[in-house]
Amino acid sequence: MQWLICVIASIGFAFDIYELLMGQFVFPPAIAELTGARPGTPEFQSWVGKLFYIPAVAGGIFGLLGGWLTDRLGRRRVLTWSILLYAISAFAAGFSTSIWMLLFFRCTTFVGVCVEFVAAVAWLAELFTQHERREKVLGYTQAFSSIGGLLVAVANGLAVKYALSLPAISMPDWLNIFGGAIKEAHAPWRYTLMSGIIPAIPLIIIRPFLPESPAWAEKKAKGTLRRPSLAELFSPELRQTTLVTTVMFACSYGAAFGAIQQVPQMVPGFPQVRAQTEGKPVPEQKKIAQATAANYGKVQEVGGLVGRCLLALLVLKIVSRQSLLRVFQVPGLILTPIIFGIIAVHNTTLGGGVTLFHVGIFLAGLLTVAQFSFWGNYLPRVYPLHLRGTGESFAANIGGRLVGTSFAWVTNTLAASTLITAGTAPAKMAYSAAIVVFVVYAVGFAASFWLPEPKDELPEATRETATRSEARV
Numbered sequence: 001m002q003w004l005i006c007v008i009a010s011i012g013f014a015f016d017i018y019e020l021l022m023g024q025f026v027f028p029p030a031i032a033e034l035t036g037a038r039p040g041t042p043e044f045q046s047w048v049g050k051l052f053y054i055p056a057v058a059g060g061i062f063g064l065l066g067g068w069l070t071d072r073l074g075r076r077r078v079l080t081w082s083i084l085l086y087a088i089s090a091f092a093a094g095f096s097t098s099i100w101m102l103l104f105f106r107c108t109t110f111v112g113v114c115v116e117f118v119a120a121v122a123w124l125a126e127l128f129t130q131h132e133r134r135e136k137v138l139g140y141t142q143a144f145s146s147i148g149g150l151l152v153a154v155a156n157g158l159a160v161k162y163a164l165s166l167p168a169i170s171m172p173d174w175l176n177i178f179g180g181a182i183k184e185a186h187a188p189w190r191y192t193l194m195s196g197i198i199p200a201i202p203l204i205i206i207r208p209f210l211p212e213s214p215a216w217a218e219k220k221a222k223g224t225l226r227r228p229s230l231a232e233l234f235s236p237e238l239r240q241t242t243l244v245t246t247v248m249f250a251c252s253y254g255a256a257f258g259a260i261q262q263v264p265q266m267v268p269g270f271p272q273v274r275a276q277t278e279g280k281p282v283p284e285q286k287k288i289a290q291a292t293a294a295n296y297g298k299v300q301e302v303g304g305l306v307g308r309c310l311l312a313l314l315v316l317k318i319v320s321r322q323s324l325l326r327v328f329q330v331p332g333l334i335l336t337p338i339i340f341g342i343i344a345v346h347n348t349t350l351g352g353g354v355t356l357f358h359v360g361i362f363l364a365g366l367l368t369v370a371q372f373s374f375w376g377n378y379l380p381r382v383y384p385l386h387l388r389g390t391g392e393s394f395a396a397n398i399g400g401r402l403v404g405t406s407f408a409w410v411t412n413t414l415a416a417s418t419l420i421t422a423g424t425a426p427a428k429m430a431y432s433a434a435i436v437v438f439v440v441y442a443v444g445f446a447a448s449f450w451l452p453e454p455k456d457e458l459p460e461a462t463r464e465t466a467t468r469s470e471a472r473v
Contacts, residue, residue: 001211005127008206009141012083012120014148015199016113019086021149021301022196023106024261025156025294026189027051029286033184034099039265040425045416047099048265052257052408054103055110060402063114064230067393070115071228071386074220075123075213078389082119083203086112090196095171097180109196114401117376118393125380125388126213132316135377139312142373146305149369153297155195159188160290166191188290215385226386233391241382242391244450245375246399248325251444252371253404255332258411258436259340260300260364262429264293265415266340269426270347272355299358303365311370315377322451325374329448332367333441339364341434345427371444375400381454411436 027048031037037044070078086109093105124141128134159166168185184190219225233242267273268289277285307328318324339360347357375396383391414420414432422428 001209002128004206004209005124005211006137006141008203008210009120009124010144010147011199011202012079012116013142014144014151015083015087015196016116016120016148017145018148018152018199019090019109019113019196021261021297022090022152022156022192023052024264025152025290025297026192028264029187029189029290030096030102031099032286033187033189034096034102039268042416045412049409049412051103051106052261052412053406055106056257056401056405058107059110059114060397062111063118063397063401064390064393066111066115067118067389067391067397068228068230070119070122070389070393074216075119075126075389076210077212078115079119079123080203080207080210082112082115084112084200086110086116087197087200087203091194093196094169094190094192094194095182096190096193097171097182101180110401114393114397117396118389121376121380121392122388123213126215126385127211129215134380135315136312138377138380139308139315139373142376143305143308143312145372146301146308146365146369149301149304150298152192152195153294153301156188156192156297157291157294159191159195160287160294163188163191169194219385228387228390230390230394232387233394238383238387238391240450241452242394244447244452245379245382245395246403247447248444248451249375249395249399250403251440251447252368252375253400254407254440255336255368255437255444256372257405258407258440259336259433260361260368261408262411262433263296263300263344263361264290265429266344266426266433267293267296269345269424269430270355270357272347272349296357296361300361300365303362304369306362307366307368307370308373310366311373311377315374321374321378321453322448325371325448325451326445328367328370328374329441329445332364333438333445335360336364336367336441337434337438339434340430340437344430344433345422378454382452407436407440 028039031044031047032039035043035047037047066078066082089105089108089112093102093109096102096105121138124138125134128137163186166186169182169190170185171182216225232238273289273292276288314324314327318327343357343360347355349355379392379395380388411429411432414435415425415428420428420431422431
């Protein structure tokens with residue numbers, strides 16, 4: 001049963017990030033098809049920012065509600081329905097006939113993803129309450145998030161390569177409530193979106209066997225479970241924890257969305273890509289650029305996977321949570337502005353098909369993505385049981401998904417402005433990303449000095465109740 005729990009949590013974490021990170025591959029070609037706007041134009045950049053940020057707003061708001069429902073209705077129930085919501089929404093988005101339809105289903109996808117992370121972390125923390133085992137389970141199951149990022153890069157690469165061999169995408173008129181028609185029935189971005197249905201399949205089969213959190217269920221049955229309250233997050237005991245974790249979670253997401261997810265827009269400016277696309281038709285140029293972006297995406301996700309595994313190894317070796325986080329913050333503060341502000345503009349070939357940006361994006365992924373796993377281990381230890389989902393949700397969804405993802409909009413707005421004087425659209429995007437990533441890393445590092453150190457055990461948990469809970473599982 002414990003292995004089954006870890007499997008379903010790993011699938012949930014993997015496709016959580018799978019759904020989020022497909023935007024970097026999907027949005028540029030989708031906007032071009034659905035609006036006719038060309039990359040680099042104000043209209044195009046505006047829609048990129050909207051598709052990154054508006055779903056994040058929806059996810060942040062409804063995700064906060066989902067965290068509250070996790071504390072009210074139970075971890076397992078909310079976890080299950082959140083995964084089904086984002087899987088079905090991603091599949092439906094593949095049928096988009098307008099940019100507004102795509103935006104709608106990206107919003108519902110984001111809502112499911114935002115709720116899933118909170119429910120899964122609380123669920124695992126309360127099923128595995130012994131300190132050492134809990135830290136390992138949370139660390140290694142979250143590592144599958146980077147497997148999800150790697151999988152979406154692979155899926156997009158396969159979609160680009162085999163799009164014309166796959167069945168044409170069409171929608172019956174009686175289902176088309178949004179109106180319009182599918183222009184490119186073999187568009188790779190559509191197949192990439194539709195692949196998000198995959199996690200719903202094992203979940204439907206496994207769901208009847210999943211247990212509820214014993215600690216939550218016991219309090220619920222006895223009638224001693226306190227009602228969650230947003231106001232309590234700002235009580236004197238929890239105020240500093242709530243504010244600091246929200247700011248730092250926002251900075252972690254700001255680096256990912258403000259810089260790393262904008263790489264596909266930098267790729268067309270690389271000397272290697274310009275050499276391959278020179279003199280070729282526009283559709284062929286787009287295909288080459290998309291395939292190259294997918295390749296860099298794979299490298300970045302491998303870096304993220306290494307970072308998450310490194311975090312899982314260090315989480316029990318470095319006692320101070322501030323020190324653990326700075327292992328990734330300090331080098332990130334130094335290296336990421338160089339990676340995006342210099343290497344992404346003047347990318348050089350190292351040999352064997354490897355460029356300097358391959359090395360850079362690997363390190364950017366390692367240093368940034370590892371911080372996401374840190375929060376999954378940290379947050380359950382600083383909020384009591386009746387507030388665990390609500391507290392995690394506030395930091396993850398208001399800080400990370402609502403505020404943090406807005407840096408995608410900031411980067412695209414900056415790139416479209418006259419403040420950046422670089423001559424090409426890809427170069428403007430790279431310089432903008434460098435500025436944003438430096439700012440969010442600097443703010444996150446400064447905030448880490450106020451990060452409270454958690455207790456060894458979960459709040460309201462003792463070694464006796466921890467052993468009893470795991471025995472039930």
